[in-house]
Amino acid sequence: MTKILVISDLHQGTSITPPAGIRVVTQDRLIENLIARSHDAILIAGDFQDYMWNEGKSTKSVSLVKKRIESDPVISTLNNADSPVYFVWGNTDIMDCEKETTETPLTDELRGWFTTEFSNFNDCHKQIHQMSDFTIIGYQDANKTDIYSSGKCWEETAIHKELRPIIEKLSNEQKKQLIILTHTPPRGILDFSSLGSRHIGSFYLREIIDDFQPKVSVFGHVHYLGGYTKYCGRTQCINVSSFGLAVSHDILFGQSAFEILLDSKSEEISTSMIVPHYWEDKKKHAFVEYRSCQGCGRYAPFARRQFKYCRICLGSRRIQNQETASKV
Numbered sequence: 344m345t346k347i348l349v350i351s352d353l354h355q356g357t358s359i360t361p362p363a364g365i366r367v368v369t370q371d372r373l374i375e376n377l378i379a380r381s382h383d384a385i386l387i388a389g390d391f392q393d394y395m396w397n398e399g400k401s402t403k404s405v406s407l408v409k410k411r412i413e414s415d416p417v418i419s420t421l422n423n424a425d426s427p428v429y430f431v432w433g434n435t436d437i438m439d440c441e442k443e444t445t446e447t448p449l450t451d452e453l454r455g456w457f458t459t460e461f462s463n464f465n466d467c468h469k470q471i472h473q474m475s476d477f478t479i480i481g482y483q484d485a486n487k488t489d490i491y492s493s494g495k496c497w498e499e500t501a502i503h504k505e506l507r508p509i510i511e512k513l514s515n516e517q518k519k520q521l522i523i524l525t526h527t528p529p530r531g532i533l534d535f536s537s538l539g540s541r542h543i544g545s546f547y548l549r550e551i552i553d554d555f556q557p558k559v560s561v562f563g564h565v566h567y568l569g570g571y572t573k574y575c576g577r578t579q580c581i582n583v584s585s586f587g588l589a590v591s592h593d594i595l596f597g598q599s600a601f602e603i604l605l606d607s608k609s610e611e612i613s614t615s616m617i618v619p620h621y622w623e624d625k626k627k628h629a630f631v632e633y634r635s636c637q638g639c640g641r642y643a644p645f646a647r648r649q650f651k652y653c654r655i656c657l658g659s660r661r662i663q664n665q666e667t668a669s670k671v
């Protein structure tokens with residue numbers, strides 16, 4: 344049995360304004376608490392921090408981004424973890440989405456520097472990693488959509504041309520035990536964005552999931568549906584985004600995290616959501632609770648006690664929760 348911690352979109356935890364009197368646990372402490380549960384591997388689906396994006400935008404300075412990475416406590420905590428980290432970069436790390444210049448802070452050179460400097464991190468972008476009986480392959484950054492349109496976010500054909508052929512060449516056993524790690528979700532699977540009120544996942548990633556039916560598909564990027572899982576045929580799909588964003592009709596703060604138990608000889612996958620302590624004090628605070636949705640029955644995160652419907656119901660059926668964020 345292999346126990347894996349999956350997290351993503353750590354960047355949202357740093358920019359939130361907590362309610363008065365509540366101190367937010369720093370992101371590195373949060374990660375420390377999570378990794379203390381000891382795992383065989385840690386999977387991260389991108390969007391580590393916003394500084395690469397921000398610094399790069401204002402200064403376009405690679406050396407400044409390097410300095411920020413070197414002094415980032417989250418990166419060093421993960422680098423010192425007992426279990427290896429497998430990751431892909433997200434669009435806020437890559438800094439290409441909104442880019443109007445030719446220089447990008449996270450160039451291939453910088454990516455190379457990072458994995459040499461931080462040896463516990465295994466970059467999965469178009470690279471196969473064997474982790475016990477399981478094969479991990481990833482694809483970084485996000486697909487181009489009308490929400491994320493400019494810069495170097497990839498065209499759909501890129502993942503089709505670059506990821507699919509690598510998977511095709513795997514042995515049948517590797518395909519069966521495959522974990523696909525991407526920042527962006529597959530189209531139609533936990534990819535409903537509150538920003539544009541539409542699905543924004545990748546069509547060709549979905550085709551890969553449909554055709555190869557990997558064991559697990561881990562992704563983030565669409566914060567609205569962080570903390571949800573869904574089967575797509577045989578494939579357990581997991582959206583592990585953080586909930587740092589204020590979204591249309593409710594607000595959630597926190598980091599979603601999952602522990603998955605995999606056995607190469609069994610089709611059964613145990614997926615459990617961990618709710619890390621996000622607030623410094625132990626006061627009961629209605630920022631997120633997990634319970635059954637009155638619409639679909641699924642076990643889901645809720646921002647308020649009085650909310651009846653989970654985000655998937657809200658998104659797909661246009662149901663309004665009775666209380667709105669503005670009343671808080």
Ligand SMILES: [Zn+2]
Binds near residue numbers: 352435563564
């Ligand atoms: Zn994100």
Ligand SMILES: [Zn+2]
Binds near residue numbers: 563564
């Ligand atoms: Zn993202």
